[in-house]
Amino acid sequence: MLWERIFTGLTCFFSVVLFFIAANIPPSKVESPLGTALWPQLILIILFISSAIHLLKLFLLRKEVKEKLIREAEQELKREEEETGERRSFPLLLFGFFISFIYFCSLDWIGFAIATPIFMGVFMYITGYRKKVILIVTPIIVTIVFLLLFVKATYIPLPRGLGIFRSISYLIY
Amino acid sequence: MFDNLLLGLNFLINPVNFLLVILGVVLGIIVGILPGLGSTATLAILIPVSMWMTPTQAIAMMGALYASSTTGGSITSILFRIPGESSSAVTIFDGFPMAKKGNVNRALGLAMMASAIGGIFSAIILMTLSPWIAKVSLRFGQAEYFALCIFGMSAVASLGSKSQLKALISLCIGLFVVIIGMSEITGVDRFTFGSLHLRYGVSMVAVVVGLFGFAEFLRNTATIVFKKPERLVKPDSIKILHMINTIKSIFHMKTTMLRANLIGLFTGILPGTGSTIASLLAYNEEIRWSKHPEKFGTGVDEGIVAPEYANNAATGGALIPALTLGIPGSSTSAMILAALMSHGVTPGPRLFIEKSELIWGLFVSYFFANITMILFAFIGIWAITKVLNIPRPILNGIIFLLCVIGAYGINNNMIDVWIMFIFGFLGFFMEKHGFPLMPLVLGIILGPLAETALETGMVIYGSFWPFITRPLAATFLILSLLSALFPLIRNTIAHRKAKTSVT
Numbered sequence: 163m164l165w166e167r168i169f170t171g172l173t174c175f176f177s178v179v180l181f182f183i184a185a186n187i188p189p190s191k192v193e194s195p196l197g198t199a200l201w202p203q204l205i206l207i208i209l210f211i212s213s214a215i216h217l218l219k220l221f222l223l224r225k226e227v228k229e230k231l232i233r234e235a236e237q238e239l240k241r242e243e244e245e246t247g248e249r250r251s252f253p254l255l256l257f258g259f260f261i262s263f264i265y266f267c268s269l270d271w272i273g274f275a276i277a278t279p280i281f282m283g284v285f286m287y288i289t290g291y292r293k294k295v296i297l298i299v300t301p302i303i304v305t306i307v308f309l310l311l312f313v314k315a316t317y318i319p320l321p322r323g324l325g326i327f328r329s330i331s332y333l334i335y
Numbered sequence: 336m337f338d339n340l341l342l343g344l345n346f347l348i349n350p351v352n353f354l355l356v357i358l359g360v361v362l363g364i365i366v367g368i369l370p371g372l373g374s375t376a377t378l379a380i381l382i383p384v385s386m387w388m389t390p391t392q393a394i395a396m397m398g399a400l401y402a403s404s405t406t407g408g409s410i411t412s413i414l415f416r417i418p419g420e421s422s423s424a425v426t427i428f429d430g431f432p433m434a435k436k437g438n439v440n441r442a443l444g445l446a447m448m449a450s451a452i453g454g455i456f457s458a459i460i461l462m463t464l465s466p467w468i469a470k471v472s473l474r475f476g477q478a479e480y481f482a483l484c485i486f487g488m489s490a491v492a493s494l495g496s497k498s499q500l501k502a503l504i505s506l507c508i509g510l511f512v513v514i515i516g517m518s519e520i521t522g523v524d525r526f527t528f529g530s531l532h533l534r535y536g537v538s539m540v541a542v543v544v545g546l547f548g549f550a551e552f553l554r555n556t557a558t559i560v561f562k563k564p565e566r567l568v569k570p571d572s573i574k575i576l577h578m579i580n581t582i583k584s585i586f587h588m589k590t591t592m593l594r595a596n597l598i599g600l601f602t603g604i605l606p607g608t609g610s611t612i613a614s615l616l617a618y619n620e621e622i623r624w625s626k627h628p629e630k631f632g633t634g635v636d637e638g639i640v641a642p643e644y645a646n647n648a649a650t651g652g653a654l655i656p657a658l659t660l661g662i663p664g665s666s667t668s669a670m671i672l673a674a675l676m677s678h679g680v681t682p683g684p685r686l687f688i689e690k691s692e693l694i695w696g697l698f699v700s701y702f703f704a705n706i707t708m709i710l711f712a713f714i715g716i717w718a719i720t721k722v723l724n725i726p727r728p729i730l731n732g733i734i735f736l737l738c739v740i741g742a743y744g745i746n747n748n749m750i751d752v753w754i755m756f757i758f759g760f761l762g763f764f765m766e767k768h769g770f771p772l773m774p775l776v777l778g779i780i781l782g783p784l785a786e787t788a789l790e791t792g793m794v795i796y797g798s799f800w801p802f803i804t805r806p807l808a809a810t811f812l813i814l815s816l817l818s819a820l821f822p823l824i825r826n827t828i829a830h831r832k833a834k835t836s837v838t
Contacts, residue, residue, distance in 0.1 A: 190521035209507035258556035
């Protein structure tokens with residue numbers, strides 16, 4: 163409920179900020195009967211109104227109704243966990259965020275061919291793989307297959323990195 | 336017509352021509368499966384290669400590729416929640432949940448069969464009604480386009496079965512996201528904040544891959560299995576025969592078949608729309624007419640077959656104005672037109688008289704491609720489902736890499752990867768808190784079309800009046816209003832009924 167409030171509050175806030183930014187969009191040099199700002203402003207007004215009503219609804223919920231909704235959501239989650247045998251882990255979600263963030267940052271610096279096996283190895287280890295041979299061999303095979311499929315066969319110029327990493331990447335593909 | 340049909344068959348029975356059509360089908364399936372490589376880009380690459388072929392051979396092969404790529408894209412949508420083609424994005428909504436429940440055979444079978452039927456339907460229409468349909472579609476002006484978009488967006492009312500406000504917020508986010516960048520009509524930058532990359536706008540494919548594929552990666556990463564080892568998709572052992580058996584269910588949904596095929600065909604004919612919009616409109620209509628709209632998104636048959644009929648029917652539809660009038664119905668059919676022209680062939684009504692061998696060679700090959708693609712799609716499925724036996728951490732890593740390449744391959748830059756990353760989190764968060772993602776996708780797809788139609792229409796008509804007075808546009812607007820009010824009316828009736836039964 164708290165996160166939903168924060169999200170809706172943010173959409174409210176940004177719709178107002180962006181509305182004023184839209185007001186400063188320069189006029190068009192070609193004929194434009196609607197003007198350049200009307201369409202975005204129209205959408206932002208609808209976004210603001212719908213978010214504001216939703217936010218208001220969330221705040222005006224009576225305490226007992228709120229508690230009932232939270233209880234229902236918890237029961238639903240529990241039932242789902244029992245059915246699937248799976249549980250959500252916040253630390254692992256954070257790990258997913260950080261490892262992908264670091265991987266994306268590193269792609270431009272060290273290139274796909276070097277960043278990918280490192281990412282795969284670390285990812286597999288943290289998510290529960292412990293067999294050393296597989297931890298080393300699989301990331302390398304996956305990287306090779308991806309390079310063959312996407313660089314050699316379909317000509318997607320995956321990032322090669324900078325400096326020495328670029329030279330190494332050129333040796334590989 | 337019979338003579339023309341024989342002319343087309345005569346072309347196809349030539350072994351070289353036959354093999355080229357098969358090559359087109361195989362390439363189409365591969366291109367469809369691989370995220371990051373679209374059919375438009377592949378056809379663009381193939382234009383110079385096709386110069387050593389005769390115009391009929393080139394166009395037949397490209398037609399086959401175009402037909403089968405839409406089908407291939409659905410395989411990854413269902414198995415991994417990553418659309419191989421943007422037109423397969425809608426198949427995710429029910430295809431993936433059905434596969435996740437263990438009915439992977441059914442999900443894939445329904446998608447493949449519906450694809451083939453949609454393609455065959457459009458091929459038959461292509462052969463019989465092309466010139467006539469092209470003339471009718473010319474009556475569609477900007478007012479009708481705008482009204483059509485509003486009609487599509489009004490489906491939000493049905494999509495937000497739990498909270499219509501949340502669905503509206505989601506739609507507005509989608510509509511806003513596609514505004515970012517240089518306006519196609521006025522050439523003015525909007526919300527680019529000085530960034531050169533943002534001038535080109537936010538790629539729809541990057542957003543969809545993020546919302547569904549990357550969000551799925553996050554969900555899987557954050558999942559601890561405490562009962563038994565699970566796979567991302569639990570395949571009840573992939574069996575081609577089980578998939579073929581779904582044909583019986585397909586014929587139980589006759590209304591869906593007719594409705595979605597007609598929507599797909601007609602949307603395909605309209606210039607600037609294409610398979611993606613067709614599949615979305617067909618899905619919306621299916622929800623609108625369904626007796627159980629709340630079940631959509633949980634893995635219902637209609638939710639898979641409707642977009643699949645429509646996106647394949649739209650491929651044939653898009654070829655109609657391209658060949659008869661020289662107006663491409665989609666970016667991919669524009670590539671086919673470019674290929675025709677690079678072979679010195681001018682599209683237009685005279686093409687049917689002067690180059691009947693080319694036209695009928697294409698029509699018959701297109702028909703044949705839609706039948707044979709089923710076989711190659713099953714081979715593709717067989718190959719790709721082997722991947723499902725891979726342990727979860729490895730498969731999750733592969734999904735992550737497919738998302739990265741899918742986004743990177745759009746423009747070969749990291750900006751699209753970052754966009755995918757941001758929308759991955761947004762998708763994960765929104766889904767977790769009950770904001771439906773479908774309206775967001777609806778906004779992204781229909782937003783640019785609606786804005787262009789409104790702006791261009793205002794320039795042409797000089798006022799807003801024709802937008803509501805032209806008969807076809809007015810019909811769509813009235814339907815939109817009814818559609819938006821429908822859930823409200825339905826709820827009121829249900830509420831009253833419940834009250835009466837209590838008293």
